Amino acid sequence: xxxxxxxxxxxxxxxxxxxxxxxxLALARCGARVTAVTRTQADLNSLVQECPAIVPVxxxxxxxxxxxxxxxxxxxxxxxxxxxxxxxxxPFLEVTPDQFDLLFNVNVKAVLHISQMVAGGMKAxxxxxxxxxxxxxxxxxxxxxxxxxxxTKGALDMxxxxxxxxxGPHQIRVNSVNPTVVMTKMGRLGWSDPEKAQTMKSRIxxxxxxxxxxxxxxxxxxxxEKSSMINGVALPVDGGHLAC
Numbered sequence: 001x002x003x004x005x006x007x008x009x010x011x012x013x014x015x016x017x018x019x020x021x022x023x024x025l026a027l028a029r030c031g032a033r034v035t036a037v038t039r040t041q042a043d044l045n046s047l048v049q050e051c052p053a054i055v056p057v058x059x060x061x062x063x064x065x066x067x068x069x070x071x072x073x074x075x076x077x078x079x080x081x082x083x084x085x086x087x088x089x090x091p092f093l094e095v096t097p098d099q100f101d102l103l104f105n106v107n108v109k110a111v112l113h114i115s116q117m118v119a120g121g122m123k124a125x126x127x128x129x130x131x132x133x134x135x136x137x138x139x140x141x142x143x144x145x146x147x148x149x150x151x152t153k154g155a156l157d158m159x160x161x162x163x164x165x166x167x168g169p170h171q172i173r174v175n176s177v178n179p180t181v182v183m184t185k186m187g188r189l190g191w192s193d194p195e196k197a198q199t200m201k202s203r204i205x206x207x208x209x210x211x212x213x214x215x216x217x218x219x220x221x222x223x224x225e226k227s228s229m230i231n232g233v234a235l236p237v238d239g240g241h242l243a244c
Contacts, residue, residue, distance in 0.1 A: 003224045006031035010223075011077045013061060013114060014084030016043025018184035019134060022212040023081050023219050025051055030220065035074055037061070037084070061110035062102065068117075076125060077118045079223045082111040083134040085152075089145040100148050107152035112159065115174075119167055128171030130223045133160050134215075135176040137238045153178075157234045164232030173231045175222045180238035181209040206239030 010027045014020035016038035024036045028051050035055045036047055044056035059070035061084050085107045088099045111133055122129040138146055139153035156176065163174040181187055181200060191197045191209065201207055215237050221227050236242045
């Protein structure tokens with residue numbers, strides 16, 4: 001199944017590393033004009049070196065005003081991928097207010113903010129569009145020491161549904177992908193302990209973690225017209241983990 005985004009404008013957050021970077025590059029290969037957003041300039045520099053057609057924007061999405069200023073002149077966007085996220089592992093009894101606020105600001109509030117800006121433009125132009133939020137299986141399965149992260153992803157899934165409900169009449173589709181552990185550079189480091197990794201893999205019927213392309217391919221599908229009747233869905237990319 002061939003997917004083309006020729007003539008489309010795409011915006012990807014958290015595009016400096018991992019899933020976001022791979023998504024930005026894949027969209028560019030499929031013909032989209034891509035704006036890549038991340039807070040680390042060095043990551044943007046290396047991304048543009050790899051794909052000079054990508055338009056870089058460096059901003060900390062936790063800063064509402066700075067985000068507004070950085071993205072106000074980006075132009076009309078047809079495709080949005082809200083991938084930026086952060087996490088901090090803390091046992092429930094040790095969760096701190098600063099970490100709670102940081103995770104909700106980046107993982108939920110920033111998604112709301114950017115989506116408002118992009119979807120507002122889509123509605124005004126009457127052009128429709130597609131938005132994909134990168135969530136997690138953690139929205140539906142409790143993980144030890146991930147209290148706030150799990151809570152943010154649960155909130156993101158419900159935000160996705162409400163966005164789909166309210167934006168659908170304007171032909172703006174909103175869906176999420178909900179991966180298991182993904183073998184990004186960070187994923188490989190976090191799950192490098194064979195015993196820890198095997199315990200998790202034993203709960204995944206396919207017996208492996210996801211690769212970046214497993215998630216990226218799902219994002220591309222949901223962004224494309226191939227999924228034109230899919231709206232408000234949280235798509236597990238987890239090898240069957242949530243089915244158990």
